[in-house]
Amino acid sequence: MKLFHSPGACSLGIRVLMEEIGAPFETVNVDLKSGEHRQPAYMKLNPKAKVPALLRPDGRLLTEFPVIALWLARQFPEKNLLPDGPEGDIDALELLDYVVSTLHMRGATLAMRPDRFCQDPKGQEEVRKSGREVLTVGFERLEEQLGEKEWFFGHMTIVDMAVFYLVHWQPRYDLPLTPRLKAFHERMMERPAVKRALA
Incomplete structure (x- = not known):
């Protein structure tokens, strides 16, 4: 897994989540202050031009904090990262x-x-x-x-x-x-x- 993250941004929450899970991942820092997220290289990967973004092992890129967080929680059910109960x-x-x-x-x-x-x-x-x-x-x-x-x-x-x-x-x-x-x-x-x- 590869996390596109900018220190100080909301992607910090996903960074913490991945550290809690403990599975191997790579962090790619995206400099929002310099506008790196709007450069062609990043926009080609993520046209939304934002963080967090998570590149899954199968090559699919996930964006949006709730989606990434839910996917990680379901990928690692043994970590018990969702509330108990059927809902x-x-x-x-x-x-x-x-x-x-x-x-x-x-x-x-x-x-x-x-x-x-x-x-x-x-x-x-x-x-x-x-x-x-x-x-x-x-x-x-x-x-x-x-x-x-x-x-x-x-x-x-x-x-x-x-x-x-x-x-x-x-x-x-x-x-x-x-x-x-x-x-x-x-x-x-x-x-x-x-x-x-x-x-």
């Missing part, structure tokens, strides 16, 4: 999609990069405010769902990897984490897989 996949995807599609795309992206949506400084503040409001509501929901558990579904799943990258971005959008999310982030930071991914 574990559905439960995981429901929360995973909320984290990625709402809290990341409508929250963190607006809060961290308002210049992508507005050139006027006053307008950028409105965009940033909107993103922070989405995150504030989302963090309250995640705080409630986590409850007194260490992990969102009682044991570590693909959802925890997505929440990790989101809360790891906290210094970039400068919004306080709720107490349980702060403790969750601290637990994740102690995991060997996370330390390897960040190294």
Whole structure:
């Protein structure tokens, strides 16, 4: 397997997931800041021009965080990376999609990069405010769902990897984490897989 990853991007969650799984893989760093993801070589491989992307052993390229995470969880069922029960996949995807599609795309992206949506400084503040409001509501929901558990579904799943990258971005959008999310982030930071991914 080959993971196309950019340090600091949401692909960190997939990088951590792959470290947790422990199967051999190669990491290819894609420099988003320099625009490497929009260069012909990468666009030929991945026309979406984004990370993460995972090249499977059979040659198929997977894109989109939830798809890659679900595929990895199903490829390595012994790692128990989905919630228990007959609807574990559905439960995981429901929360995973909320984290990625709402809290990341409508929250963190607006809060961290308002210049992508507005050139006027006053307008950028409105965009940033909107993103922070989405995150504030989302963090309250995640705080409630986590409850007194260490992990969102009682044991570590693909959802925890997505929440990790989101809360790891906290210094970039400068919004306080709720107490349980702060403790969750601290637990994740102690995991060997996370330390390897960040190294």
